[in-house]
Each structure stands twice: as C-alpha cells, then as structure tokens.
Amino acid sequence: xxxxxxxxxxxxxxxxxxxxxxxxxxxxxxxxxxxxxxxxxxxxxxxxxxxxxxxxxxxxxxxxxxxxxxxxxxxxxxxxxxxxxxxxxxxxxxxxxxxxxxxxxxxxxxxxxxxxxxxxxxxxxxxxxxxxxxxxxxxxxxxxxxxxxxxxxxxxxxxxxxxxxxxxxxxxxxxxxxxxxxxxxxxxxxxxxxxxxxxxxxxxxxxxxxxxxxxxxxxxxxxxxxxxxxxxxxxxxxxxxxxxxxxxxxxxxxxxxxxxxxxx
Numbered sequence: 001x002x003x004x005x006x007x008x009x010x011x012x013x014x015x016x017x018x019x020x021x022x023x024x025x026x027x028x029x030x031x032x033x034x035x036x037x038x039x040x041x042x043x044x045x046x047x048x049x050x051x052x053x054x055x056x057x058x059x060x061x062x063x064x065x066x067x068x069x070x071x072x073x074x075x076x077x078x079x080x081x082x083x084x085x086x087x088x089x090x091x092x093x094x095x096x097x098x099x100x101x102x103x104x105x106x107x108x109x110x111x112x113x114x115x116x117x118x119x120x121x122x123x124x125x126x127x128x129x130x131x132x133x134x135x136x137x138x139x140x141x142x143x144x145x146x147x148x149x150x151x152x153x154x155x156x157x158x159x160x161x162x163x164x165x166x167x168x169x170x171x172x173x174x175x176x177x178x179x180x181x182x183x184x185x186x187x188x189x190x191x192x193x194x195x196x197x198x199x200x201x202x203x204x205x206x207x208x209x210x211x212x213x214x215x216x217x218x219x220x221x222x223x224x225x226x227x228x229x230x231x232x233x234x235x236x237x238x239x240x241x242x243x244x245x246x247x248x249x250x251x252x253x254x255x256x257x258x259x260x261x262x263x264x
Contacts, residue, residue: 001028003086004067004106005036006093009130009187010171012043019250020088023258037066039096041180048179054186060099064106084109088257091117091220094228095192101207102198110264111202111209112257115220115239116228118192126221127188129153133171134184145172160218163242167219199231210260212253214239235260
C-alpha cells in the first residue's frame with residue numbers, strides 16, 4: 001500500500017513527514033511506501049509560474065504526477081484501482097487531498113484532513129493574512145516582517161493565538177520566500193469544495209475519512225473543521241490548542257491518527 005502526505009501553505013514535505021512518517025510506519029509496517037511531494041513553489045519544487053498555475057485543481061494534478069514516479073522508483077509500478085492509497089493532508093494539503101479524492105485522481109481509500117482552512121469561499125476571512133504577507137514579501141522581502149507586525153490583520157490573529165501569529169511571521173523566513181510570494185497571494189483564493197453536497201460525495205464513494213481540528217486557531221478555524229466533518233459524515237477528532245504547546249498538540253495528533261489508521 002501507499003500513503004501520500006501533503007503539507008500546508010508555505011511549508012514543505014518535511015512538515016507532514018516529521019509528524020506522520022513514524023505513525024504510518026508503526027501502523028502499516030516497513031513495506032508501506034510513503035510519498036510526500038512538494039507542492040508548486042514549495043520546498044524542492046522550484047518553479048513558480050503564473051497565477052493560474054495555483055488553481056487547486058492544477059496543484060492537485062501536479063501532486064499526483066509525482067506519485068507514479070515515486071512508485072516506479074520503489075519498484076511498485078503505477079497505482080491501479082486495486083492498489084489503495086491513504087492520503088493525509090494538513091491545511092492546504094487537506095484541501096488538495098479532498099480534491100484528489102473527489103476527482104478520482106488517485107485510488108484513495110482513506111483520507112485524513114488535518115486542521116482544514118479552506119471551504120467553499122474564495123479568500124475567507126481566516127486566509128486573508130496570506131495575500132497581505134505575499135504582497136509585502138514581493139515589495140520588501142523578508143525585512144517586511146516588521147511592517148506586517150504593525151498591520152491590524154496580524155495583530156488580530158496574534159491576540160487570539162500567539163502561536164498563530166508566530167506561524168504567520170514564519171512565512172517571511174521561509175526559503176526563497178520573496179520569489180515565491182505568489183503562492184501566498186493566489187492559493188487562498190481557491191475553494192476546497194463547491195458546497196456541502198459535494199462533500200457528501202466522498203462517503204458515497206466508500207472513502208473512509210477523518211477530520212482533525214483544534215480550538216483557538218484563527219487561521220484554521222474550528223468551525224471549518226466541524227463543517228468538513230459534518231459534510232463528510234465522518235469522525236471528528238479534537239486536538240489541544242497550539243498555544244497550549246506545539247509538542248502536546250503533535251503528540252495527540254499522532255495518537256489519534258494512528259488509532260484511526262489501525263481500524264482498517
């Protein structure tokens with residue numbers, strides 16, 4: 001079997017690997033192939049391209065193009081309908097994982113959506129800081145972090161969640177952040193799904209899923225995670241807030257996802 005791990009906006013493949021690789025190996029064993037692609041303009045995917053390249057369907061297709069190559073390198077050939085895939089996505093990665101499963105781009109049997117931030121709206125309130133960061137990065141580079149700190153859009157997030165504020169500021173220190181600023185401007189304009197009826201298609205296709213959310217996270221609102229779980233008619237797991245300690249949240253996330261994976 002194969003597990004595909006998808007990272008969040010501004011992160012890279014190391015993010016989900018660091019969290020989930022030990023969990024997947026513990027549950028599935030050493031024979032499980034773990035594929036963690038970098039999304040366009042992230043990590044080792046150096047190309048930026050044009051605004052249209054950041055449409056969610058294009059990003060999802062690009063991610064899927066990397067999976068057969070990884071399978072071939074491992075001597076496993078091309079994924080067929082009989083070769084089920086588990087897909088786990090964080091934030092932006094959750095939106096990509098949902099599109100991959102709904103559009104049948106890979107033979108997904110199980111899907112885990114961690115702290116989803118996208119819904120059926122283009123540029124919802126929780127994602128509005130990212131285009132601001134992108135614009136400042138394009139104009140001032142990493143030094144623009146001090147300007148962003150003065151913006152109300154940052155201060156509101158930081159007041160609600162200091163950890164969330166620090167995560168936004170980390171976008172200024174990401175590798176090659178200024179050249180890749182377009183990703184922060186364009187990706188938040190995407191919709192993860194058309195409406196709740198589209199979400200309901202996933203269980204109708206016998207794809208088992210899990211949604212994981214956390215309170216006090218203004219960039220990944222608890223209400224969005226609840227909506228995903230309700231629309232998907234699936235299990236919902238609650239994490240402790242990041243502001244109570246990132247290590248504690250990660251430990252609970254690993255435990256809950258590992259326990260869910262063991263059920264099948």
